[in-house]
Amino acid sequence: MVSSNKLFEEPGLKQITVWARGVYENKEARDVVVALTEAAAKEGKYVQAWENYVDLPDRIYVPVRAYGKISDQPIESKYVYENETPDIVVLTEETLVKGIDILEGIRPGAVLVVNTKRPAEYLFKFITKGTENLKSIITVDASSLAKSIITLSGAEGATDASGIGKGLGAPLAAAVVKATGIVTFENLLSIIANKQAAKTAYDKAQVVEVKRLVNAG
């Protein structure tokens, strides 16, 4: 019998956690996971995308999370409600590095993608926990490429007709693809609405190895 702590040890599974600010960036968090999982589904992967209901009802600025899972095997942990061991963490807003345990549970080799104008070196100072498993920090000034779209359709986006990746979600998803290659960029582009923002972000996103930041002290 499988021991219970190995129950969901799924080698092919990648977990994506996006942190955002309530109300203002709900759609953007949702769009990052939806765009990446839809692109992965095109590649024949098994996928899931959903919201963390613990964070709801969301209020303005409250940190909220959206989750995605991508696997080349059927997802056994389908009903596990939160991403406990993320491989990819995305922040739709830079201040989320401060005072929030954004890297909780990350697996070795995880990456952090941040929407910011600031250099990774500066952001790194605020991240106090979980950096030993972090491989790189990817910074992209997504806010200069697209806007956050407030849809008032809540975290689930039931009535959101603006299109996947119409706003900030497009450049952020592009930065994830640049850093991880989790899907091909072409497949991502075929899903998202704001293709120009995604292309620019893909070119401009800066990847900084955490090893280098630690050595620089």
Added chain:
Amino acid sequence: MSISPNEVPFAGTVPSPKTENEGMITGSWRTRRPILDTDKCTECLICWISCPDSSIKSTTAGMEFNLKYCKGCGICNEVCPVGAISLVPELDFED
């Protein structure tokens, strides 16, 4: 950011009067920090009564912000009649 369920007050309600609720620390919601210009401030208390999180205190040293709870909504900056409160990106501060 998460706390044990037994520490959350029932229905989020705390005994009144109370100025701090350890079960609901909202400082991490803040993306902009209010900064006071003491030269401009007339201590009219409009910001004090307007702050939805009771995060402004009137002290002998002037108005003070409780950054453990201030969520950076910016209402104090809107209501101040003399423009004594400005909002600065939270990440500009290392503390």
